Amino acid sequence: MSRQGSTLCTVLPALGLVLNMAYPEAAVAQTPQTRTTYEVVDAPSCTNNKGETVRYIERSSGRSGIAAGMAIRDGNGNPVIYRSNYAATPPEFQSFIDRHECAHHQTGDVDRPLPPRNGAEYMMNESISDCVAILRMRDEDGYNRAAFSKVAAALRHEMSNIGFPEISISSRISNIDNCYTKYGSPQDFVIGILEQRGLL
Numbered sequence: 132m133s134r135q136g137s138t139l140c141t142v143l144p145a146l147g148l149v150l151n152m153a154y155p156e157a158a159v160a161q162t163p164q165t166r167t168t169y170e171v172v173d174a175p176s177c178t179n180n181k182g183e184t185v186r187y188i189e190r191s192s193g194r195s196g197i198a199a200g201m202a203i204r205d206g207n208g209n210p211v212i213y214r215s216n217y218a219a220t221p222p223e224f225q226s227f228i229d230r231h232e233c234a235h236h237q238t239g240d241v242d243r244p245l246p247p248r249n250g251a252e253y254m255m256n257e258s259i260s261d262c263v264a265i266l267r268m269r270d271e272d273g274y275n276r277a278a279f280s281k282v283a284a285a286l287r288h289e290m291s292n293i294g295f296p297e298i299s300i301s302s303r304i305s306n307i308d309n310c311y312t313k314y315g316s317p318q319d320f321v322i323g324i325l326e327q328r329g330l331l
C-alpha cells in the first residue's frame with residue numbers, strides 16, 4: 132500500500148457506515164440556519180514515533196460544516212496533519228481532533244498498513260488515538276471534568292450531525308471517559324502501545 136493510501140481521519144472513523152445512511156441533515160436543510168463559526172485554535176506540538184516534527188496544514192475540503200482532521204505523509208514523505216473546516220466546531224473539539232490526529236503519528240499508525248475500515252483493528256487504532264488525545268488535554272492543557280464534558284458534548288454533537296447511531300457515540304465517549312479517569316500520562320500510554328507493536 133502506498134503511503135498516501137494510509138490516511139487516518141478523526142470525525143469519520145466509520146465512513147462506510149456514514150455513506151450507507153441517509154444524510155439526516157438533508158431533512159432540516161429547508162430551514163435556513165445561520166452556522167456558528169469559531170476561532171481556530173493554535174495547533175499543539177506533534178512529533179511522530181521516529182522523532183520527526185509533524186506539520187499542521189489548513190485545507191478546506193471534505194463536507195462543508197464538518198470539521199475533520201487527517202494524519203498522513205505528504206507527497207514528499209513528510210508527516211502532516213490536514214485540518215479541514217475547523218471553524219465549524221468549538222475550540223475544545225478542534226483541540227481534540229489535533230491531538231487525535233497527532234496520536235496516529237505518535238503511535239506509528241501512519242506508517243503501518245491501514246487495516247480494513249471499521250474492522251476491529253481499525254476501531255482499536257481510533258480508540259487508542261482518542262485516548263492519547265484526551266490524556267494530553269488532561270495533563271498538558273489542564274482539562275478538568277467540566278472541560279472534559281465540553282469535549283464529550285462537542286463529540287456527541289458532531290457525530291450525531293454526521294448521522295452516527297447512539298451506540299457508536301456513547302461507546303466512543305465511554306472510551307475517552309475511561310482513559311481520562313483511569314490512565315496515567317499520555318507519554319506512558321504511547322510508550323506502551325509502541326512496545327506492543329515492536330516499534331520501540
Ligand SMILES: [Zn+2]
Nearest residue numbers: 139140141257
Ligand atoms: Zn483517527
